[in-house]
Amino acid sequence: MKKSFYLFNPGRLSRKDNTLCFQPVDEEGNELQPRYLPIETVDNLYCFGSLDANSALYNFLGKNQVAVHFFDFYEHYTGSFMPKEYLLAGKMQVEQTKYYLSEKKRQVLACKFVEGAYFNISKNLAYYANRGKDVSESLRRIEDYHGLIGQTSKINELMGIEGNIRQAYYDAFEVIVNDFAMEGRSKRPPKNEINALISFGNMLCYSVCLDQIYHTQLNPTISFLHEPGARRFSLALDLSEIFKPLLVDRTIFSMLNKKQIQASDFRQELNRCVLKDGARKLFVKTFEERLKETFKHRSLGRNVSYKHLVKLECYKLQKHLLGIEEYKPFRMMW
Known part of the structure; x- marks a missing residue:
């Protein structure tokens, strides 16, 4: 079975027959034990250190449909190497573009993404309210904002509500999480521990959504809620809004409240908070385990993983764009 591999050390990636060889180096430039990855076992590579590789290596990765996602020193997503879009179809791209160009159709789809995010956010808060956490004020405010979604006629209005x-x-995170203060959302740079985890987790979720889009006929550069940009795969931003409460936030709540990650697992650098290597690897491990978790899908009548759930969301969006079935965003039921 193919799986994702995370490369935290800088090093050189090369090909040895049909195997990838990663030669990591430490902070002093000393070579560490090489790691060998049979190409048929690799789904994605996530690179958090500088990677030395040549065009022959990327040709090899492309032919084997292996994507490589890059992050900078501060864990910000910087870009991806994506193999040739082998599933892109002309009809789908035409219809996707039509929906983007139609102000009315785009607004309808954008509202659905925000509705999905709203519902899953509310489900998280209700989950913790049932466990004695007083998040009533946040729930009330969210309900008030939810009532405004259907009244919007412009994307920027909708983005404001979102x-x-x-x-x-x-604002409810400080109630849900023990021993840590949220102190508002700070992104670039994250000012404290919770913000550092949110930023890191959101980048992982974005990468998962991008990878699953790639395995469908959708074009990841044509989006509906977020404005398409020249340097980003903005459809992954749309989809990640729905899945961040399930994949990222619940992972953060669980790890902090179970003290799997503690204050000592972070360090302050200038005006930003950064995860230490050990905690970063632990978070990635826990995130991957969550992606592999399965549940009984109501419509399919069989067990599916959370990772496959993202691909199913892409299929639902495809059907909407082709006029087969109205898109309904995924809603958490637990």
């Missing part, structure tokens, strides 16, 4: 929902949600 931002307000997120802010009300983040």
Whole structure:
């Protein structure tokens, strides 16, 4: 079975027959034990250190449909190497573009993404309210903002409401999480421990959504809620809004409240908070385990993983764009 591999050390990646060889180096430039990865076992590579590789290596990765996602020193997503879009179809791209160009159709789809994010955020808060956490004020504010979604006629209005929902949600983090203060959302740079985890987790979620889009006929550069940009795969931003509460936030809540990650696992650098290597690897391990978790899918009648759930969301979006079935965003039921 293919799986994702995370390369935290800088080093050189090369090909040895049909195997990838990663030669890591430490902070002093000393070579460490090489790691060998049979190409048929690799789904994605996530690179958090500088990677030395040549075009022949990327040709090899491309032919084997292996994507490489890059992050900088501060764990910000910087870009991806994506193999040739082997599933892109002309009809799908035409229809996707039509929906983007139609102000009315785009607004409808954008509202659905925000509705999905709202519902899953509310589900998280309700989960903790049932466990004695007083998040009633955040829930009330979110409900008020939710009532405004259907009244919007412009994308920027909708983005403003989505931002307000997120802010009300983040205000509840200090109630949900023990021993850590949220103190508002700070992104670039994250000012404290919770913000550092949110930024890191969101980048992982974005990468997962991008990878699953790649395995469908959708074009990742044509989005509906977020404005398409020249340097980003903005459709992954749309989809990640739905899945961040499930994949990222619940992982953060669980790890902090179970003290799997503690204050000593962070360090302050200038005006930013950064995860130490050990905690970063632990978070990635826990995140990957969550992606592999399965549940009984109501429509399919069989067990699916959370990672496959993202691909199913892409299929639902495809059907909407082709006029087969109205898109309904995924809603958490637990």
